[in-house]
Amino acid sequence: MSKSWWKIVCVVLLVYTIVAGLLIKVPNLPALGQTSRNLFFHVGMWMCMMTLFTISAVNAIRYLHTYNLKYDIYARQYATSGILFGILGYTTGAIWMSYTWADPNNPLFDSFSAIAREPKLIGAAIALLIYFAYMVLRDSINDMDKRARISAVYNIFAYAMLFPAIWIVPRILPSLHPGQEGNPALDFKDVSQLMRMVEWPAFLGWSLLGVWITTLKIRLSILKERKLMQ
Amino acid sequence: MDNYLENTFINIKRTKVDAMRKLKPLLLMLLLLFISGIMNAQDGSKESTVGEFMRSDQRSYVVIAVILTILAGIVLYLVRLGRRIGKMEREGQSGSRQ
Numbered sequence: 001m002s003k004s005w006w007k008i009v010c011v012v013l014l015v016y017t018i019v020a021g022l023l024i025k026v027p028n029l030p031a032l033g034q035t036s037r038n039l040f041f042h043v044g045m046w047m048c049m050m051t052l053f054t055i056s057a058v059n060a061i062r063y064l065h066t067y068n069l070k071y072d073i074y075a076r077q078y079a080t081s082g083i084l085f086g087i088l089g090y091t092t093g094a095i096w097m098s099y100t101w102a103d104p105n106n107p108l109f110d111s112f113s114a115i116a117r118e119p120k121l122i123g124a125a126i127a128l129l130i131y132f133a134y135m136v137l138r139d140s141i142n143d144m145d146k147r148a149r150i151s152a153v154y155n156i157f158a159y160a161m162l163f164p165a166i167w168i169v170p171r172i173l174p175s176l177h178p179g180q181e182g183n184p185a186l187d188f189k190d191v192s193q194l195m196r197m198v199e200w201p202a203f204l205g206w207s208l209l210g211v212w213i214t215t216l217k218i219r220l221s222i223l224k225e226r227k228l229m230q
Numbered sequence: 231m232d233n234y235l236e237n238t239f240i241n242i243k244r245t246k247v248d249a250m251r252k253l254k255p256l257l258l259m260l261l262l263l264f265i266s267g268i269m270n271a272q273d274g275s276k277e278s279t280v281g282e283f284m285r286s287d288q289r290s291y292v293v294i295a296v297i298l299t300i301l302a303g304i305v306l307y308l309v310r311l312g313r314r315i316g317k318m319e320r321e322g323q324s325g326s327r328q
Contacts, residue, residue: 018294019294022290216312
């Protein structure tokens with residue numbers, strides 16, 4: 001239990017996120033209304049995904065540095081959890097946009113085609129598909145060392161692609177997402193101070209939850225490897 | 231029949247069965263199912279303070295209670311999973327030493 005303090009921090013932060021995130025007063029913005037509370041949950045998923053992919057890339061570099069297969073397992077499991085949280089971010093975003101961006105006055109198809117042009121949606125899809133390809137690439141190579149080396153290099157490329165796909169390009173093209181002029185999710189001068197008090201703990205809490213799940217998966221896959229060796 | 235009675239008693243031994251272990255989660259689930267009933271049972275005529283609090287502010291606290299319960303379930307699951315993996319790790323280490 002010596003290493004479990006951060007798990008307690010994670011639980012406390014998530015409880016705080018849920019209680020404060022649902023109770024604080026949020027500014028009543030046009031079309032958004034009360035749904036801006038989703039900043040703590042939907043955006044939290046993407047922040048968690050970014051954290052996990054970052055740790056995955058760092059471990060890929062560490063593998064290339066040391067050729068220790070342990071880091072290959074780390075990189076793989078962090079990428080898998082990152083994909084999980086990315087899919088959660090996508091799903092929650094789909095729910096959110098159905099009641100904010102989707103225009104109830106237009107026919108469903110017109111409304112959808114307007115949203116499908118949203119560059120951040122396409123960018124996030126590209127980023128996730130690149131990571132899906134990472135999994136496919138890994139599992140198609142049988143030799144352990146070759147697999148670890150090739151997938152570590154690919155992992156770094158995939159991480160590099162994340163930035164244009166979900167951070168840069170959606171800011172250049174006309175987008176429904178906020179953030180055309182700066183970075184509203186990280187630097188909120190235009191939205192209430194109160195929300196920022198919940199936002200950062202929320203991001204940290206979700207990221208820690210992702211790390212927690214991944215450490216369990218890592219330990220399990222190391223056990224599996226050890227059993228194969230015996 | 232009576233002749234065998236003595237022997238039958240000898241053969242029966244009280245052993246701990248797995249039934250209780252299997253029943254435990256079921257009992258816990260039943261407790262959780264009825265917990266709201268238990269909380270409301272204290273006061274029939276007058277509203278209890280818990281109920282009063284939960285019904286205030288357009289009953290939004292109910293949603294928070296639900297989400298927190300889900301979170302608690304997930305966290306408990308993760309903690310138990312971690313313990314089980316830790317046990318497996320210790321078993322694997324002692325196995326490899328032999």
